[in-house]
Amino acid sequence: MATPLVAGNWKMNTTPREAPALAASMRDGLAAISGVTKVICPPFVSLGAVAIALDRTDVEIGAQDGHAEESGAYTGEVSMSMLSSLCQFVIVGHSERRSLFSETDADVAAKTLSAIAHGLRPIVCVGEALDVRDAGNALEYVSDQLKASLEGVTDPAGLVVGYEPVWAIGTGRSARPDVAGEMAESLRETLASLFGDEPASDIPILYGGSVTSENIGPFIDRPHIDGALVGGASLKPDEFVGIVELTASIRA
Ligand code: PEP
Numbered sequence: 001m002a003t004p005l006v007a008g009n010w011k012m013n014t015t016p017r018e019a020p021a022l023a024a025s026m027r028d029g030l031a032a033i034s035g036v037t038k039v040i041c042p043p044f045v046s047l048g049a050v051a052i053a054l055d056r057t058d059v060e061i062g063a064q065d066g067h068a069e070e071s072g073a074y075t076g077e078v079s080m081s082m083l084s085s086l087c088q089f090v091i092v093g094h095s096e097r098r099s100l101f102s103e104t105d106a107d108v109a110a111k112t113l114s115a116i117a118h119g120l121r122p123i124v125c126v127g128e129a130l131d132v133r134d135a136g137n138a139l140e141y142v143s144d145q146l147k148a149s150l151e152g153v154t155d156p157a158g159l160v161v162g163y164e165p166v167w168a169i170g171t172g173r174s175a176r177p178d179v180a181g182e183m184a185e186s187l188r189e190t191l192a193s194l195f196g197d198e199p200a201s202d203i204p205i206l207y208g209g210s211v212t213s214e215n216i217g218p219f220i221d222r223p224h225i226d227g228a229l230v231g232g233a234s235l236k237p238d239e240f241v242g243i244v245e246l247t248a249s250i251r252a
Helices: 018-031 044-053 095-100 105-117 130-134 138-149 177-195 197-201 216-220 237-251
Strands: 005-009 037-041 060-063 089-092 121-126 160-163 205-208 227-230
Touching: 005 089, 005 160, 005 205, 005 237, 018 037, 018 044, 018 237, 037 089, 044 060, 089 105, 105 121, 105 138, 121 138, 130 138, 138 177, 160 177, 177 197, 177 205, 177 216, 216 227, 216 237, 227 237
Parallel strands: 005 037, 005 227, 037 060, 060 089, 089 121, 121 160, 160 205, 205 227
Antiparallel strands: none
16 A cells, blocks of 8 residues: 655745745654655755755655756756755656646656656656546546656656646645545556556555645545645645645544
8 A cells, every 4th residue: 555645846936045944844743743755845946955954854855847868958957867866756747847838748758767767756747627527538538648657667666646637736626535536546547557456556646736734634535545746735834734644644
């Protein structure tokens, strides 16, 4: 069974001065919770400072993206090999990267492979837009998206999957827990078809999309949802700590 995991995606928020202060304000609350892998994903420029602020705790650090190439003429980009000395996780294929920066499934697969090659745990994000959901094709669409985003991956050790319906991200309109649970079950089957039943059962599947400490409980209650990828609420220390606490108590 997968170890529960809660990751906070700070997106393009917090200055290099604010980020370690925000991390420090969550430090004791997060450090006191066991049984859940806790990950904070600040902006690139604050990865080092946040790691220092959380030093000597079991809170892990993640980047929000990374480039698939090792090095070279990619102005403005940061490679997985550079990230590997700063953090343990990296989000790939977030819907904002897919929609605002035109990332394809093939791009996401290349990033996932590069992350794994450099010892980073990729949090591979998938999710359908509202028109796909309304057309009744969400399960098949997201399963295909996951397969394409994992093209070439042979060993899923360390892999994390984030199911984030696009219409639920940052909208205050979270998915119904049974809807997210149905998708998580389908993704588990997809992972089992790729890697086998046992390896698939160890892969944490996260729900993401307007998660708060008020609504997280019924998601974690679903058998195939192992945690959450949290955007807005991860910038509020009490909220984020509350989400991790509830996850730990439900999965204990
Ligand atoms: C996200 O950015 O991954 C996310 C789920 O955002 P929010 O929690 O704000 O909907």
